[in-house]
Amino acid sequence: MTKAGTTVVRADPPAPAVRLPRRRGIELALIVVAVLLSVYGYCAVGLARQGTVPPGAAGYGAGLGVLALVAHLAVRYRAPYADPLLLPIGVLLNGLGLVLIYRLDLETPGDRAAPTQLVWSTVGVALFIVTALFLRDFRVLQRYSYVCVAAALALLVLPIAFPAVNGARIWIRIAGFSIQPGEFAKVLLAVFFAAYLAANRNALAFSGRRIWWLQLPTGRVLGPIVAIWLLSVVVLVLERDLGTSLLFFGLFVVLLYVATGRTGWIAVGLLLASLGAVAVGWLEPHVHSRVQDWLHPFATIEAGQGPNQLSQSLFAFAAGGTMGAGLGLGHSILIGFAAKSDFILATAGEELGLAGLSAIFLLYGLLVERGYRAGLALRDPFGRLLAVGLASIVALQVFVIAGGVTGLIPLTGMAMPFLAQGGSSVVTNWAIVALLIRVSDSARSQYDGEVAA
Amino acid sequence: MTRNIRMTRYIRHAACFCALLLVALLVNATRIQVFQAHSYDDNPANRRTAIARYGQPRGDILVGDAPVTGSKDTDGRLRYERTYPRGPLYAPVTGFASQVYGTTFLEHAEDDLLSGTDPMLSAFPLWNDLTRRQNPGGDVVTTIDPAAQQAAYAGLAGRKGAVAAVEPSTGRILALVTSPSYDPQVLSGNDAAVERSWARLNADPDKPMLNRAVRQTYPPGSTFKVVTLAAALDAGVVTDVDEATDSPDPYTLPGTTTSLTNEATGCEDAPIRAAFMWSCNTVFARLGVRVGVSDMATTAARFGFNDTGLGIPYSVAESTFDVSVDKAQLALSSIGQYNTRATPLQMAMVSAAVANGGQIRSPYLVERTTRSGGATVSTAGSRPVRQAMHPATAVRLKELMEEVVTEGTGTNAAIPGAIVGGKTGTAQHGVDNSGTPYAWFISWAQGERDLEPKVAVAVVVEDAEADRGEISGGGDAAPIARAVMEAVLTD
Numbered sequence: 037m038t039k040a041g042t043t044v045v046r047a048d049p050p051a052p053a054v055r056l057p058r059r060r061g062i063e064l065a066l067i068v069v070a071v072l073l074s075v076y077g078y079c080a081v082g083l084a085r086q087g088t089v090p091p092g093a094a095g096y097g098a099g100l101g102v103l104a105l106v107a108h109l110a111v112r113y114r115a116p117y118a119d120p121l122l123l124p125i126g127v128l129l130n131g132l133g134l135v136l137i138y139r140l141d142l143e144t145p146g147d148r149a150a151p152t153q154l155v156w157s158t159v160g161v162a163l164f165i166v167t168a169l170f171l172r173d174f175r176v177l178q179r180y181s182y183v184c185v186a187a188a189l190a191l192l193v194l195p196i197a198f199p200a201v202n203g204a205r206i207w208i209r210i211a212g213f214s215i216q217p218g219e220f221a222k223v224l225l226a227v228f229f230a231a232y233l234a235a236n237r238n239a240l241a242f243s244g245r246r247i248w249w250l251q252l253p254t255g256r257v258l259g260p261i262v263a264i265w266l267l268s269v270v271v272l273v274l275e276r277d278l279g280t281s282l283l284f285f286g287l288f289v290v291l292l293y294v295a296t297g298r299t300g301w302i303a304v305g306l307l308l309a310s311l312g313a314v315a316v317g318w319l320e321p322h323v324h325s326r327v328q329d330w331l332h333p334f335a336t337i338e339a340g341q342g343p344n345q346l347s348q349s350l351f352a353f354a355a356g357g358t359m360g361a362g363l364g365l366g367h368s369i370l371i372g373f374a375a376k377s378d379f380i381l382a383t384a385g386e387e388l389g390l391a392g393l394s395a396i397f398l399l400y401g402l403l404v405e406r407g408y409r410a411g412l413a414l415r416d417p418f419g420r421l422l423a424v425g426l427a428s429i430v431a432l433q434v435f436v437i438a439g440g441v442t443g444l445i446p447l448t449g450m451a452m453p454f455l456a457q458g459g460s461s462v463v464t465n466w467a468i469v470a471l472l473i474r475v476s477d478s479a480r481s482q483y484d485g486e487v488a489a
Numbered sequence: 490m491t492r493n494i495r496m497t498r499y500i501r502h503a504a505c506f507c508a509l510l511l512v513a514l515l516v517n518a519t520r521i522q523v524f525q526a527h528s529y530d531d532n533p534a535n536r537r538t539a540i541a542r543y544g545q546p547r548g549d550i551l552v553g554d555a556p557v558t559g560s561k562d563t564d565g566r567l568r569y570e571r572t573y574p575r576g577p578l579y580a581p582v583t584g585f586a587s588q589v590y591g592t593t594f595l596e597h598a599e600d601d602l603l604s605g606t607d608p609m610l611s612a613f614p615l616w617n618d619l620t621r622r623q624n625p626g627g628d629v630v631t632t633i634d635p636a637a638q639q640a641a642y643a644g645l646a647g648r649k650g651a652v653a654a655v656e657p658s659t660g661r662i663l664a665l666v667t668s669p670s671y672d673p674q675v676l677s678g679n680d681a682a683v684e685r686s687w688a689r690l691n692a693d694p695d696k697p698m699l700n701r702a703v704r705q706t707y708p709p710g711s712t713f714k715v716v717t718l719a720a721a722l723d724a725g726v727v728t729d730v731d732e733a734t735d736s737p738d739p740y741t742l743p744g745t746t747t748s749l750t751n752e753a754t755g756c757e758d759a760p761i762r763a764a765f766m767w768s769c770n771t772v773f774a775r776l777g778v779r780v781g782v783s784d785m786a787t788t789a790a791r792f793g794f795n796d797t798g799l800g801i802p803y804s805v806a807e808s809t810f811d812v813s814v815d816k817a818q819l820a821l822s823s824i825g826q827y828n829t830r831a832t833p834l835q836m837a838m839v840s841a842a843v844a845n846g847g848q849i850r851s852p853y854l855v856e857r858t859t860r861s862g863g864a865t866v867s868t869a870g871s872r873p874v875r876q877a878m879h880p881a882t883a884v885r886l887k888e889l890m891e892e893v894v895t896e897g898t899g900t901n902a903a904i905p906g907a908i909v910g911g912k913t914g915t916a917q918h919g920v921d922n923s924g925t926p927y928a929w930f931i932s933w934a935q936g937e938r939d940l941e942p943k944v945a946v947a948v949v950v951e952d953a954e955a956d957r958g959e960i961s962g963g964g965d966a967a968p969i970a971r972a973v974m975e976a977v978l979t980d
Contacts, residue, residue: 290506294499337534347534353521354529355537361621367537390522394515401511408504412497424500428507435510444517 056480059120060112066124067108071101074131077363081139084364099154100131103161110168115477119410122476125403126164126469129454130157130462132396135363136383137457140376143369149376149457156459160466167470174474178418181231188224189267191217196274206277206449218271218280219451219460222287222429223467229288230421233295237417241296262308264288276322279436279448285309286432291425295417330446345371345379349441352382353393360389376457378449381441397438400453404431407472413479423475426468536566541623543567543588548603548626548861550583550595552633558583567679571596576672578642581651581665581700582633582854584803585673589683594700595629595854598802602627602858602866609866625861632661632856632869636976637944641666644969650950651701653834654973657841657933657945660850660872662801664946664973665834671697703805706830707949710916711768711962712929713825715839715886718765718773720780720788722882727776730761730885740771742817749774749820752915765889766897768913770824777823778816785823786812791877793838793849794831801834801854808835825916833947836931839877841945843890843910844933847883849875890933899930901967904975908935908942911970913962927951930966934974944977946970 075097082090104127111118134157138150171177177184194217198208207214233240264285271281289305292298317323328335329346336344343351352368355361366386371379385393407427411420430453437456440447451461453468521529529535546560546569557579559572571586573579584594592600601607603626608614610624634654641652645668654664675686690698699705721727738757739748749771756769764772777785789795789810799805811818811828821827831839834852842849850872857868878886890910893899899911914929928950935942948966 290503294496294503297495297499334532334534337532343532343534347532350521351529351532351535351537353518354526355535356522357526358523359621367540370536385518385522390518393518393522397511397514397518401508404507404511405504408500408507411500415493417493417496420496420500424503428503431507431510435514438514439517442514442517442521444513 056117058116060108060116063111063120063123064108066120067104067127070124070128070131071097071104073128074100074135077132077135078138080362081135081142081364084362085142096134099158100127100134103127103158107161107164107168110165111473114168114172115473117477117481118473119406119476119480121402121406122469122472125399125406126454126466129396129399129403130160130466132384133380133452133455133457133462136380136455137376139364139387140369140380140383142364152459153457153462156462157466159459160463163463164466164470164473167467168473171470171474174419174422174471174478175416177227177422178231178234181228184224184231185228188221188228191221191224192267192271192275200276206275206280214459216451216458216460218275218277219458219464220467222280222283223426223464223471225284226287226291226425226429227422229291230418230425233291234416234418234421237295240292241298276320277449278316278323278326278446279433279440279450282309282436282448283429283432283450287425287428290428290432291421294424295421326446326448330440330443333443345374346441346443346447348372349379349382350443353385353442356386356389356393358390360385360387360392363387374449377451378437378447378456379441380456381438381452384455385442396455397434400430400434403427403469406476410472410476410479414475415482416478419475419478423472423479426472426475429468430465539567539588542604542606543569545569545605545623545625547571547586548605548628550579550599550603551628551630552579552582552638553635555635556628558586561677563678565679571674571677573672573674576674577670578638578666579633580670580673580698581667581702582631582638583673585676587673587676587683587687588679590676590687594803595631598800599629599855599858602629607866610860627861627866628859628863630856630859631854632656632663633665633854634663634977634980636980637664637973638666640664640972640976641948641969642668642670644948644972645950648950648952648965649695649701650948650952650966651705651833652946652948652969652973653702653832653837654944654946654977655834655837655841655852657845657942658850660841660852661856661869662834662852662854663944663977665700665702665854667699667701669695669697701949702833703801703803704832706806706808706832706835707927707929707951708829708916708918709825709831709836710914710927710929711770711773711825712836712839712912712914712931712947713823713829713831714765714768714773715843715890715912715931716789716792716794717777717780717785717823718761718889719792719843719878719882719886720785721761721776722885723788723879724780724784726780726784727761730765730889733758733760734764734772734776736764736769736772736775738769738771740775740820742774742820743778744815745817747817762889762892765912766892768898773824774820778820780823782812782814782819785819786810788878791849791875792842793835793875793877794829799851801852803854805834806832808832825914833949836929836947836949837945840890840910840912840931840933840947841942842877843883843886844935844942844945845883847876847878847880849877851875894932898963899932899967901963902930902932902971902974904934904971904978906937907974907978908937909933909971909974910942911967913967915962925952928962928965930962930970932967932970932974934978936978939978944974946973948973 079089079093137153141148141150195206195208206216206218292301317327333346348371368383368386404427407423411423414420437450437452439445451458453465549556550558560569561572563570567588584596586592586596605624605626610627641664652666655662739750741748751770753767756771794808794810797807808831818827822829853869858866894902894909894911898913902911911932916927918924931947933942933945948969950965
């Protein structure tokens, strides 16, 4: 407290004397590296498969480079203090995802996904640029929090009217494009949660009875958490989308904890989550079978029905070993359905090995860390919660799907951020990066030599 | 302000939670990709092993200098398929290499080398583990003499039977033929046609996939008299082959009322020389009883009977001589009936032992193995040798076998300008000997300018079509043996 006070006194007089360096040059250099790495991967696939550099390599590199460059210029122009790592990480992961999808397209000549993914990536970067250019101050979003939650609910409910695809009602099909509205709902819900909690955190922090070290919340404020829990269960039951349900709930619990610091919330959250999971696991055959697959990945092999997707995925990771088989030289296509989307990480694991996989995990870790750092640097509670929420979306999503395909937790259908095939996902992730850029720009431009206190 | 400081702490806690998730992912990835990788790689449902196996052309099996196998690029997931340009001829040598049904015979025994996984193929130890590369498959050079193989196959002409020929002084297998045969290529690949072929071949009553030369035993009949006589000579039961034997005709088996007769005439009290030449059952049945089960079993074992461990390199069916027999059974066993059974390869070894001064060289099929470039990986080297009988006994038997060809039952095997020895056999089988008899002929041949016999052959013809009376070793089997011997001698 005293420390914070002296800081303010010391930093106030000659305005921003200790402004942070903008670091835009570093961002540009890193973007060049990211684009070159992606082009190298693209060439490596071609060399391994056909012995020649693929004809589209220059075009691919130029396309990715121009997109990244325009995004960089937008950041330079409108968010000059933004964190220099966010954009290059997005470009690298998106570029790597395109390489992996292009590589898997070679195995399925009749079903090419890379061109569509490139179009969606362009849309995503366009959204990023628009956000960077026109969203001057992220605090504007706070005003629209209830619009956000209404839109999020509408987007979530929308697919129920559409037919189920592969057991899940999470897609809507318009004019040949399939869109997962739930992806967009994530960001909107993060905005809403951040705004709601920033406004109500003092009320929510009132604690009720204390049992041992647990501070139980009062009954009055239990309402919102139960409402969100119900929403998750409804999403799960009606859309059969375990992953999204888990993500929403996890996001809410994390933000609730950060806003109020009540361990009781975590206890209640975990209790409700496990209750819900057990109940749904028993009642929903779709979920029940996922849990069974997780516990016994080789059950179908022992039953003589051949390996299921999860065991094929484990085989792919194991085949990669430490150094990987090399781009274009693995056989992860044996996974079959969803090899380019939910199971894209298995291709990375087989062809890039533990080394490449760890690098990818660390890239995500870095992205999340930059988000949290922006949250720490800000003073505005809404901004802090928004940054933490957006970063947590990435963290939880990566954990849920990566843990699922590597057999750490039961598998739930979810897109690996940036890597996986799926337009809605890539656009959403660019929106997340755009918001993080915006938040970190505010954080660093207001920096006064002290971690926000 | 207080709340903000607290929130900073909570954010750090949440960040720690995310870091924990990251660590969990990294640890789990290490578990799968490093520590448990091998168990996943070795899972039989994991097709990567098969993909790697068929991802490169398989090494070839060579006869003479020419490969009798090939590889076809199908561009499928299991890319290279085995081809057999002369499939039926060499099927008992090569076996098949199927993507569905595995491998047999040389394809199986030399699989590591042919598929390139044999560590002997790599230039440096552990090099391939490092580079994740597979060696190109090595080649297997066989001992087969293509002319002899073709002569044998043509001689059988589709009749059920088998031929085995070895070089007596070395044990090299010169011909290994089974008939009827099949084309192993129909089992390559993994489409529905392969399954149909497999079902068809297995359902075929003629059993074309059975390797009759090494995997089927037959009662050897009179050809076994070579072993009986060797035992008698070694044991001193017979000292002079020209001395008249005290042999009744017909011979009542000891302890029974069953009487044994002869096809030939003049067998009563016939000396061994004549009895061998005309194949008198009565004389040799009684001779076996006089030698006794112990000496008979010893000699039979020296020739290779009751040996379960023979591999050429793939395993050879055990030829049997029953040792727990009464005298009547011993009498029948001594003329190659009762429980006496032999593979054609075993009877070729019997003939080779006679030709090679009583010594048996263990038979083998692989001359050497090479890398794909031609550098030698291993050679057969000298084979273990076993004395089957006294050298003097071998000399005596050689003489008697020659006489069978010059003036006895085996004249069909005579080759002008070559020394040929042989022994016919006509083996009864089935319940009450109701089955069509098997025609046998075993022989060896030495060219005029050769220092030692060059080839020993065993031929068996089990022709269900023929009239029972006409089946005989001399008539059906001897001409095939002659063709094989001629092919070897004229090389």
